Amino acid sequence: MSEGFEKCHNEYTLFTKTSKEGKILIVNLYVDDLIFTDNDEFMFLEFKNSMVRELDMNDMGRMRYFLGVEVLQRYDGIYISKIKYALEIL
Structure with a gap:
């Protein structure tokens, strides 16, 4: 998948990305919303910034x-x- 994400086998709208250091970013799609969380601030900001560049996104x-x-x-x-x-x- 693009950006190194893996699709969850049991939840079709859930994607995860794990770094070499074991840090994880979790992204869930719900209708027209993106919900994401992490245990690494850098991964979080990197993903958020890439989404802002690609989409008309509002950070709520x-x-x-x-x-x-x-x-x-x-x-x-x-x-x-x-x-x-x-x-x-x-």
Whole structure:
């Protein structure tokens, strides 16, 4: 694949790229959105900059909600919650 990505065998919209040092970049396509994360800031910025050059892309910052699920990203991990969704449907 282009840029050295491998397609996930079980999830057709998920792609990963692993560096020689074991750093990983994970990219998921959802309709017209790109969601990506990493464990290496350089890989993240390199990918983001290449997407900005190729696409009419808006950087919306860190994900806060996805499909009705609240996403909280902190230094010690990523947490998800459906509390807001549950309150909306009650």
